[in-house]
Amino acid sequence: MPGFVEDCRPRVRLIADLVPERPRCRIETSFDGLDTLREQWDRAVLALGGPLYMSYDWCRLWWQFYGASKDLRLFIFYSGEGIVAIVPIYIETIGLAPFRLKLARLVGANAPPRVFDPPVHKAYASQVWEAVVTYLFARERCDLLSFGPFSEHYQPAFSLRQVVEAHAELVRKPVTVQRGVRTVFPLPSSYEEYFNSLESTERKIRSRYLRALERAWAVRTEVVRDPGSVEREFEEFVRQHTSQWAGEGRPGHFHAWPNALEFHRALVGAQGRLGRLRFIKLMAGDEIAANLYTYAFGKTLYAELPARQTGRQWERFSLGCTGVIKLIEAAINEGFQDMESGMGHYDYKVRLNGKEQRVAVLRVRAKGAASRVRAWACSAAREIVTLFAHKIWYRRICPRLPKSMRTSQPAAAISYDF
Numbered sequence: 001m002p003g004f005v006e007d008c009r010p011r012v013r014l015i016a017d018l019v020p021e022r023p024r025c026r027i028e029t030s031f032d033g034l035d036t037l038r039e040q041w042d043r044a045v046l047a048l049g050g051p052l053y054m055s056y057d058w059c060r061l062w063w064q065f066y067g068a069s070k071d072l073r074l075f076i077f078y079s080g081e082g083i084v085a086i087v088p089i090y091i092e093t094i095g096l097a098p099f100r101l102k103l104a105r106l107v108g109a110n111a112p113p114r115v116f117d118p119p120v121h122k123a124y125a126s127q128v129w130e131a132v133v134t135y136l137f138a139r140e141r142c143d144l145l146s147f148g149p150f151s152e153h154y155q156p157a158f159s160l161r162q163v164v165e166a167h168a169e170l171v172r173k174p175v176t177v178q179r180g181v182r183t184v185f186p187l188p189s190s191y192e193e194y195f196n197s198l199e200s201t202e203r204k205i206r207s208r209y210l211r212a213l214e215r216a217w218a219v220r221t222e223v224v225r226d227p228g229s230v231e232r233e234f235e236e237f238v239r240q241h242t243s244q245w246a247g248e249g250r251p252g253h254f255h256a257w258p259n260a261l262e263f264h265r266a267l268v269g270a271q272g273r274l275g276r277l278r279f280i281k282l283m284a285g286d287e288i289a290a291n292l293y294t295y296a297f298g299k300t301l302y303a304e305l306p307a308r309q310t311g312r313q314w315e316r317f318s319l320g321c322t323g324v325i326k327l328i329e330a331a332i333n334e335g336f337q338d339m340e341s342g343m344g345h346y347d348y349k350v351r352l353n354g355k356e357q358r359v360a361v362l363r364v365r366a367k368g369a370a371s372r373v374r375a376w377a378c379s380a381a382r383e384i385v386t387l388f389a390h391k392i393w394y395r396r397i398c399p400r401l402p403k404s405m406r407t408s409q410p411a412a413a414i415s416y417d418f
Contacts, residue, residue, distance in 0.1 A: 050119030148361035290323030
C-alpha cells in the first residue's frame with residue numbers, strides 16, 4: 001500500500017494542554033520511500049528518550065518480517081521541521097466472524113515482547129495522543145488499542161490515560177494490565193566502582209569464579225563491532241546459542257520465534273552498517289567461553305541474547321554470571337550509561353545490581369456493545385489458544401517430536417497476546 005500524508009490534528013482542544021505551536025501529524029502507511037527519513041527519525045528517538053526498538057530500521061525490518069495481513073499507520077508529529085513524536089502503529093483483525101476484533105498495537109508487538117516507550121515530547125504528549133486515539137477509534141473504527149508494553153518510568157503514558165478518559169464518547173475507561181518487569185543496569189564511570197557496589201557476599205562469589213577461570217585459562221575480553229565482521233560473528237553466535245539450549249532440550253531464541261533467524265540476520269546487516277552491533281566475547285584461551293549479542297543506541301547498551309559454553313568442565317566457572325560481569329565491564333569501558341537487559345525476573349540480575357522496573361500494557365476499548373462482545377470473545381479465545389497452542393502443543397508436545405517436526409511458537413498464540 002503506498003504511503004500518504006494526512007492532517008491529523010485533533011478536533012478537541014484541551015485548555016490544560018495548550019503549547020505555543022500545535023504539531024502537525026504525518027501518517028504513513030508504508031515504509032517504501034521513507035529511507036531518507038532514517039537519520040532524522042533516529043535522532044528524534046534518541047533525543048526523546050526512545051529505545052532501540054523504536055529506531056527506524058528496527059521498526060522497518062520488524063514490519064518486513066511480521067507485517068503480513070496487517071495495516072501500517074506511522075504517526076509522525078512535527079513542530080516546525082523537527083520531529084516531536086513517533087508512534088508506529090499497526091492494525092490487524094483477529095478472531096472469527098461475527099466476533100472479529102479490529103486491534104491496534106505498536107509496531108514490534110509481540111514477537112517477542114519488549115519495552116517500547118514510543119518517543120513523544122512531553123510538551124506535545126496530550127495533543128499527540130488525542131490525534132492517535134481519535135484517528136484509531138473515530139476513523140479506523142478499531143475495537144481495541146493494546147498499547148505497550150511500556151515501562152513504569154514512561155511519562156507520556158499518564159497523558160495517554162488522561163486523553164482516553166476525556167473521550168468517553170469514543171472509548172471506555174482504559175485498563176492497565178501488568179506484564180512483569182524488565183531489568184536495567186545503571187552503569188557508573190568505572191568498573192571498580194560497579195564491582196565494589198555489589199553486596200559483599202556476591203562480590204566474594206564473583207571474585208572466586210573469576211579467579212578460578214583465570215587460573216585455568218588465559219582470559220581476555222574481545223569486543224567485535226567492525227561492520228565487516230559482525231555478520232560472520234552473528235552466525236557463530238547463533239551456533240553457540242542454539243547448541244547451549246539444545247543441551248537443555250530447548251530450541252533457543254532463533255527457533256522459538258517465527259522468522260527469528262531471518263529477522264535478526266537482517267537486523268545485523270542494517271544495524272551493523274550503522275556501527276551499532278557489539279559481540280562481547282569472554283575468551284578462555286582460544287575458546288569462546290561466553291558471548292553476548294548486543295546493540296549500542298545512544299548511551300544505552302542493549303543486551304539482546306547470551307550464549308556460553310556448556311558441559312561439566314565449564315560449570316565450575318558460573319559462566320552465565322561471569323559473562324554478565326565482563327559484559328558490564330566492557331560497557332563501562334566504552335562509556336555507556338546504562339544497560340537494558342530485557343523483560344522477565346532473574347534473581348542473578350538483581351544480585352548483580354540490576355534494577356527492575358514494572359512493565360504494563362494499556363488496553364483501550366471502543367465504546368459500544370458490539371466492541372464489548374468482540375473483545376470478550378477474543379479474550380476468551382486467547383485463553384483457549386494459550387492453553388492448546390502454547391502450553392500443550394509448543395511446551396509439551398513439540399519437545400518430544402523429532403527435530404524435523406518441531407515448530408516455533410504458533411503465530412496464533414502471538415496474535416492473541418494483547
